[in-house]
Amino acid sequence: MNQNNKKIEEIIRTLSNLVISSKFELAIIKSKKAIRDFPEYVILYNILGLSYQNIGKFGFAKEILNRGLKMDPNNISIMNNLATTYKNLGEFESAENLFLKVIEKKPQYINSYINYGNLKRDLNDFGGSLKLYNKALGINKEMPIIFYSISLAHQGLGDFKQAIDYANKVLLLEPKFTQADMLISQSTKYLSNNEHYKEMERKIKDPDLGLSDEQKCHLYFALAKANEDMGHIDTSFNYLKLGNKIKRKSIMFNIKDEIELFDNIKTITQKINFNSLDTDKDNKKNIIFILGMPRSGTTLVEQIVSSHTNVFGAGELPYLTQIIQAELMIENKLSIQNFHNLINKESLIQNLRDKYYSYLNKFSSKELFITDKAPLNFRWIWLIKILFPSAKIIHCSRNPRDNCLSLYKNLFEGGLNFSYDQKELGTFYNLYSDLMHYWKKVMPANSIFEAKYEKIIDHQEKESKKIIEFCGLSWEDKCLAFHKNKTPIKTMSTAQAREPIYRSSLNSYEKFSPFLETLNKII
Secondary structure, three states: OOOOHHHHHHHHHHHHHHHOOOOOHHHHHHHHHHHHHHHOOHHHHHHHHHHHHHHOOOHHHHHHHHHHHHHHHOHHHHHHHHHHHHHHHOOOOEEEHHHHHHHOOOOHHHHHHHHHHHHHHHHHOOOHHHHHHHHHHHHHHOOHHHHHHHHHHHHHHHHHHHHHHHHHHHHHHOOOOOOOHHHHHHHHOOOOOOOHHHHHHHHHHHHOOOOOOOHHHHHHHHHHHHHHHOOHHHHHHHHHHHHHHHHHHHHHOOHHHHHHHHHHHHHOOOOOHHHOOOOOOOOOOOEEEEEEEOOOHHHHHHHHHHHOOOOOOOOOOOHHHHHHHHHHOOEEEEEEHHHHHOOHHHHHHHHHHHHHHHHHHHHOOOOOOOEEEEEHHHHHHHHHHHHHOEEEEEEEEOHHHHHHHHOOOOOOOOEEEEHOOHHHHHHHHHHHHHHHHHHHHOOOOOEEEEEEEEHHHHHHHHHHHHHHHHHHOOOOOOOHHHHHHHOOOOOOOOOOHHOOOOOOOOOOHHHHHOOOOHHHOOO
């Protein structure tokens, strides 16, 4: 073996280990250098594209993976990763075609069934996703990720017993697959003699198990939830602190970027006259945008609204953010030039409007109204008003300390990187609050409905009727039985939204207040 072969083998081994341990930013830096030194090795493009995919930079992932695929058009792994990237970009047709091509070329390639199933799940076709997961299971019954995917699907459908059963099968195959422990914890009310709690404690204390930081992180959040259930608040917060510390260390995030973005939004939108927008130009779809801070009651409000027979609940849609990143941003900053081009050219506005509609059409919903409940769309209210001036906007808000604590208590799949440090969390909350005050000043009166979480809890029927009326819908009593709504839920709120109104989440910060001094000083 020549020296170059030895060197590239070592590089590939190092890069693979970085990806396995979720150190994606470092994998990107090292992959780029490796490609400069060894541009002929296709696997390097696959690793780089996969790393970009895992940090949400799907445009970069698409470009790199396409370069790799041109070099090796039959590379199954690159095809699968590229299809997943298309899925994340909302290019569903391209994604589906590529997944089907992979399955045709290699019917035993399990990852394609799982990722194709994830695509179906994203489109709320949970039946289709379960069929694909079960096909994967028919090929191999020893892969934990298959059972975990099935567990997630059942959780989204509100079938928590099935979800827990499949999560336990994951742990029988691989006790270190601690995402399954966290999934179980979300649907379990713990008492001191709970066997799953005892097993999690045993795992976290076992040095011979060799848990990675990421695996420990999932356990810490699960143990924090279990200890809160049992009233052990000191222990719960200690686990929260450990989990958040690991998660914060694993991500590249600078709150200054958020401060700059929020300032930028206000600067470029201050000269728009939102009162003069023509509401007759966007009548293809009746869209209800439900937004606000994450964990502020957006899922609850969507469940109330989508319980109506004329409303399809689409869940958290990434499309508005994707459109802005692709069309109006340069290097993660809003482009003033692109923005001015947009507001001065109706054809560009129509183009973005049609692009968003094309995403909605993938759901094949027959209802007259459709919801988009991506919470962070509160940053893009200006674009919602430009593209869809007659759309309904519901702003969900909650006691700031309860809201921030709920964020700090949860581990999120992607984004929300401001959640894992009390100072950054408080700073982001203040940015959000300031921006919402700004929207209230510049937007037409009564164009944004204020849905206050505490009011909904205290006066469910009265507040629900106000929300339904604001949406332009006639009242239906089934909107009070939102917990019976069969709309799939793909967020952390899945268990709570399947229950009737409960009051335990009100003033929940009080018991944790002694540990939240940093946060309390900021908000």
